[in-house]
Amino acid sequence: MLQSIHSTLAYAVLAVLLIAVINAFLGxxxxxxxxxxDRSLSLVALILTHIQLVVGLAVWVTSPLGKEAMSQMSNAALRLTAVExxxxxxxxxxxxxxxxxxxxxxxxxxGKFKKIGFLYFAGLLFILSRIPWSNWMA
Ligand code: HEM
Ligand code: HEM
Structure with missing residues (x-):
């Protein structure tokens, strides 16, 4: 169940984060x-990422693709979900x-638009760089 919450919430996190970034640069x-x-949009994006963090940690300690997979670090796919x-x-x-x-x-x-725009954008790029796409879309 935690895994499906994490998987579904990911859409909302990515969508709202992207909208908040675009909104900040337009502003x-x-x-x-x-x-x-502008403040509400940025706050909703913050809250969604914080909830995703807590759910992600819970998935990590309970899922076989999380902590358990740490012993198989030569497997790139497992290293991605378990560590990276x-x-x-x-x-x-x-x-x-x-x-x-x-x-x-x-x-x-x-100044406010700059801080939200650049730091949220950097976060979004980091997140996109390490999505386990093949698990998610499968
Ligand atoms: C491991 C769990 C979490 C950590 C380490 C964490 C950490 C933080 C930190 C450091 C801030 C301060 C940002 C600032 O300086 O304004 C913050 C703000 C906030 N967090 Fe979290 N958070 C966590 C979980 C959550 C959860 C589960 C929620 C909501 C369901 C949440 C909602 C918020 C909100 C609403 C703020 C903004 C406060 C404000 O400035 O108005 N966080 N969090
Ligand atoms: C905003 C940040 C995040 C996003 C957008 C995100 C998104 C995703 C997505 C799309 C998947 C694939 C789900 C599927 O297989 O259907 C996934 C899996 C996973 N995530 Fe995250 N995640 C985030 C943060 C985190 C964090 C902070 C942790 C741990 C501390 C974490 C731990 C995991 C684990 C262990 C899996 C593999 C779970 C499994 O399939 O059994 N995630 N994440």
Whole structure:
């Protein structure tokens, strides 16, 4: 069940994160004000990644493709789900959380869009680099 939550939530995480990134760069280039709506979108993206982190950790300790597979590190597919995906995604979520945290300290709308845009985008790229596509889409 945890695995199917993690698998389904992944669509929402990727979609909302992508929308938040595009929204931030559009706001930046239009030089408009950072509004309540921009804040809500960024916050929803943050919360989804945090929930995915907690579910991911639970999947990792319970699934045979997680911790158990750590003893078979010569197998590239197992190494991806057991090690690279968890580690790189924790890093990605840290980047996104830093983006959220730093946007709060910015006074200007321009500064807020920049922090959300660049740090969320970096996180998104990290996540995309380590999705176990063949498991997910199969
Ligand atoms: C935003 C971040 C994340 C996204 C978008 C994401 C997405 C995914 C997707 C699409 C799969 C394949 C699911 C399937 O087979 O249907 C997966 C599997 C997995 N994820 Fe994540 N994940 C994220 C973060 C994490 C984190 C932080 C951990 C652990 C700390 C983790 C642990 C795992 C494990 C162990 C599997 C293999 C589970 C199995 O198929 O039995 N994930 N993830
Ligand atoms: C291992 C689990 C988690 C860790 C390590 C973690 C870590 C963090 C950190 C460091 C921040 C601070 C960001 C800042 O400086 O503003 C934060 C903010 C936040 N987290 Fe998490 N989180 C986790 C799980 C969750 C879960 C499960 C949820 C929701 C269901 C959640 C919701 C939030 C929200 C809403 C904020 C933003 C607070 C605000 O600035 O308004 N987190 N988290």
């Amino acid at each position: 930046l280039s239009a030089k408009r004000n950072f509004t309540k709506k 995906h968890p580690l790189v995604n924790i890093l990605a979520i840290a980047l996104i959380t830093i983006g959220w945290s730093k946007h709060k300290k910015e006074e200007s709308s321009n």
